[in-house]
Amino acid sequence: MAVLVLIECAEGQIKKSALEVASYGFQVAQTLGTTAAAVAIGDINPEALTALGKQGITKVYYNNQPEVKNFVPAAYVNVIAQAAETSQAKVIILANSTIGSAVGARLAVRLNASFATNVVSLPEISGESFKVQRGVFSGKAFADVNLTGDRKIIAVKKNTFDIVEQEGTAETEQLSLTFSSADLAGAPQETIKTTGKILLTEAEVVVSGGRGLRGPENWHLIEDLADALGAATACSKPVADVGWRPHHEHVGQTGTTISPNLYIAAGISGAIQHLAGVNSSKVIVVINKDPEAPFFKAADYGIVGDVAEVLPKLTEAARALNQ
Incomplete structure (x- = not known):
């Protein structure tokens, strides 16, 4: 049961929340006795992705085609699904972010996977049971959710888990896809960025x-x-x-x-x-x-x-x- 992590980037740099998710994915992989891979999409620096080895990631699949320079939900789902097939991943981990929310449900339908959002705990795995805890009612309560099925998708709440630091370098591999007009239907027509400020x-x-x-x-x-x-x-x-x-x-x-x-x-x-x-x-x-x-x-x-x-x-x- 391999683990695949979605790495979000901004202006070519890996987001802090992506490092948290990578560290979380590594810990899940350790529990499952397997390895953690990652997928990065969009405006990214492939050389920077090798540093994800410090978070326990062994291999990073990336797609930086011009069509996905900016976030396009359907195209992102295609890339992640391809990476999941290539890595034979059964557990996919995202940040509980704008991007994670937009692709998580679509990906769950695409892969026929169970999906938990706003997750605040590492999974408790025993036999066929794969249980996670998630925040509900705007963080006022918690719910234990048992993810069933062959594939599982977890959206991790930001700033909940520490970033792992260790020695290591991740291998990278480019994924190239042909996107249809339907895949790119939601592509932004214009992007206005705020510069010089912390996100x-x-x-x-x-x-x-x-x-x-x-x-x-x-x-x-x-x-x-x-x-x-x-x-x-x-x-x-x-x-x-x-x-x-x-x-x-x-x-x-x-x-x-x-x-x-x-x-x-x-x-x-x-x-x-x-x-x-x-x-x-x-x-x-x-x-x-x-x-x-x-x-x-x-x-x-x-x-x-x-x-x-x-x-x-x-x-x-x-x-x-x-x-």
Whole structure:
């Protein structure tokens, strides 16, 4: 029962979440007494893929044809399915990401495989039983799921598993496919990229602001602290709704779900919908002038004070530590 891992890349570089997934796949392979292979698609540097040997990957199949330079769900599914057949993989592991969500269900139908999303545990394998634990109800509870069938697909929750570091170099092999017009029907017509900023979903530290900032003219307080900490910026839904910040920065149940090592919430009251998107953060720091703000109940650390006074002091302290 070989293991195949999907490696997501951005601008030719392997994403942090992909290293987590590779490490997870290696551990699953060890449990099954087999090896872990990987598949990478799109704008990738084949030479960089050899470094996946440090995460226990023995071989990487890749496809960097022009048709898949940008993410195209149907074409991606074809490449992953081909890699699964070539490697004879019975277990396929993805990140629980935008790409993972888009291809996971399609791949499960294509391969007639069982599929579990938002997985937070290594599988418990005993005989025919292949059980994993997954987060449900926006992370408020967990469910044990037994994956049946010949093939199994697991989407692993980001920032849940440590990255394995060891000695090793992965072998690479190019996969070339002929894509039909149907395969490329969902290809993007235009791609607009934000440069010079840390990707929110990959960030280890996130600084987020709410209506307590009082207006977009004060957003530099969030950006200054984020720059000092090497963090990504985010916002609450009301802030995005009134146009202070773009909607792709909105975190919460109806926005982006994140799980950084550190989440700093400034001027956010902590509505249940917002908490649903950030409650997987390892450490939560809340800054609010209202001592009764609901967010303090979920915080690991809290500061009662005006964000206009607190944030500059935190920024100054962070810059002093970096000197």
